[in-house]
Amino acid sequence: MEKTFNRVRSTKDIIIFVSLVIAGSVLILLPTGAAVNITGFFMIFTGIILAFVLKTGYKDMETGEAYCKEEHFFQQAMNAPISAAIASKPDSIDLSQEDKGNAVRLDVYYSKSAGKAYLQLFEYVPYKYEPCSKIYEHPVTSVEKLIR
Numbered sequence: 001m002e003k004t005f006n007r008v009r010s011t012k013d014i015i016i017f018v019s020l021v022i023a024g025s026v027l028i029l030l031p032t033g034a035a036v037n038i039t040g041f042f043m044i045f046t047g048i049i050l051a052f053v054l055k056t057g058y059k060d061m062e063t064g065e066a067y068c069k070e071e072h073f074f075q076q077a078m079n080a081p082i083s084a085a086i087a088s089k090p091d092s093i094d095l096s097q098e099d100k101g102n103a104v105r106l107d108v109y110y111s112k113s114a115g116k117a118y119l120q121l122f123e124y125v126p127y128k129y130e131p132c133s134k135i136y137e138h139p140v141t142s143v144e145k146l147i148r
Helices: 011-029 036-051 075-087 140-146
Strands: 005-008 058-059 067-074 104-110 114-125 128-131 136-139
Touching: 005 067, 011 036, 067 075, 075 104, 075 114, 104 140, 114 140, 136 140
Parallel strands: none
Antiparallel strands: 005 058, 058 067, 067 104, 104 114, 114 128, 114 136
């Protein structure tokens, strides 16, 4: 079965929108001017909206483990070297060639607590990225260079 990762709320996302709602509530309850109360209202409103739309974490649907995602973009000429590198030795990927084009995208899903990382290469076909490699599993220690 192929690995699938779904977007989920991370702990950081939850902390952000809960702190906005709490800070906004405190500003509304303070006996100050109307401007502070309006600011508190907008902070609560922003926190509620972020509760619905902010999802920066990823979850493996098979195991339920939480992962983070990094994306690296390369020019088309780097497709073959990166394909060879992610299959055997991902720490040999030359990041000095990164951001010189966006025809090839390297997705890195990693979990330091699980000690695993998954790499997949995508190629830009008009209007979307199509996978051009299978998903490779490596230990996190071998992809430390790709994780910022």
